[in-house]
Amino acid sequence: MLVCFWSPKGGSGTSVIAAAAALVLARETDARIVDLSGDQPAVLGLAHDPVPGLLDWMRAGPGAPADAFDHLTVDVAPRLALLPAGDAHGQPAAPEAGAALAVALDADPRPAACDLGRLDDPALLAFAEVAGTGVVVVRGCYLGLRRAVRHPAITEAIGAILIDEHGRSLGKPDVEDVLGLPVLATIAARTSIARAVDAGVLPTRLPDSLGRPLHRALLAVGCFGDEQAA
Ligand SMILES: Nc1ncnc2c1ncn2[C@@H]1O[C@H](COP(=O)(O)OP(=O)(O)OP(=O)(O)O)[C@@H](O)[C@H]1O
Numbered sequence: 678m679l680v681c682f683w684s685p686k687g688g689s690g691t692s693v694i695a696a697a698a699a700l701v702l703a704r705e706t707d708a709r710i711v712d713l714s715g716d717q718p719a720v721l722g723l724a725h726d727p728v729p730g731l732l733d734w735m736r737a738g739p740g741a742p743a744d745a746f747d748h749l750t751v752d753v754a755p756r757l758a759l760l761p762a763g764d765a766h767g768q769p770a771a772p773e774a775g776a777a778l779a780v781a782l783d784a785d786p787r788p789a790a791c792d793l794g795r796l797d798d799p800a801l802l803a804f805a806e807v808a809g810t811g812v813v814v815v816r817g818c819y820l821g822l823r824r825a826v827r828h829p830a831i832t833e834a835i836g837a838i839l840i841d842e843h844g845r846s847l848g849k850p851d852v853e854d855v856l857g858l859p860v861l862a863t864i865a866a867r868t869s870i871a872r873a874v875d876a877g878v879l880p881t882r883l884p885d886s887l888g889r890p891l892h893r894a895l896l897a898v899g900c901f902g903d904e905q906a907a
């Protein structure tokens with residue numbers, strides 16, 4: 678299962694949520710973090726950006742071999758493998774390559790959290806469409822919500838994650854009402870979360886304020902299999 682996190686607005690917290698979701702999955706089972714934005718090495722505290730990566734695989738065309746993933750993969754935490762983005766500044770890939778990547782990754786039984794960034798590229802839109810399990814990350818921000826409802830991938834989304842900043846007037850009911858989607862988790866914007874990211878210690882010290890609500894959200898969307906959801 679591929680859970681695709683994206684946001685219509687930069688800086689919403691998508692990369693942090695995708696990394697935290699993958700770390701929560703890895704507490705229970707072998708899991709993957711699929712980076713299609715290029716932010717994951719930094720969010721996970723790696724000293725370098727691994728290359729090549731999935732963006733290079735997509736540029737090689739839909740016929741690129743699926744076993745190439747083994748050579749791209751980097752272990753980042755116990756039971757968690759990173760599939761890095763690679764060169765984020767090259768030519769955009771074709772939509773067919775995005776669709777082929779989603780099919781190839783979905784053939785692996787390990788659950789994966791995917792960081793799709795702003796999802797403003799045709800290959801990533803095709804990836805999200807094939808993966809089917811989109812989760813939009815938003816803040817209680819009118820401009821962000823307005824962009825989200827107009828985004829082509831909103832029709833594929835199954836829910837939202839709300840990053841709750843103190844002082845915002847739009848809360849969970851407003852977000853659900855505007856997006857027409859359930860808010861799967863509300864995550865408070867906390868300095869402890871920002872500090873853990875800045876210090877590169879998210880994999881070893883995942884704050885409970887991130888881990889607990891995300892565990893419930895992943896359970897709700899069926900990431901842990903039917904057994905645990907029952
Ligand atoms: N729940 C949170 N509480 C506090 N700070 C957070 C939280 N989530 C993310 N941040 C911080 O907000 C900033 C943006 O987060 P992040 O990089 O995950 O956003 P993004 O949507 O991936 O941005 P971009 O569009 O640049 O890829 C980072 O400095 C991160 O540490």
Ligand SMILES: [Mg+2]
Binds near residue numbers: 691693714
């Ligand atoms: Mg990001």
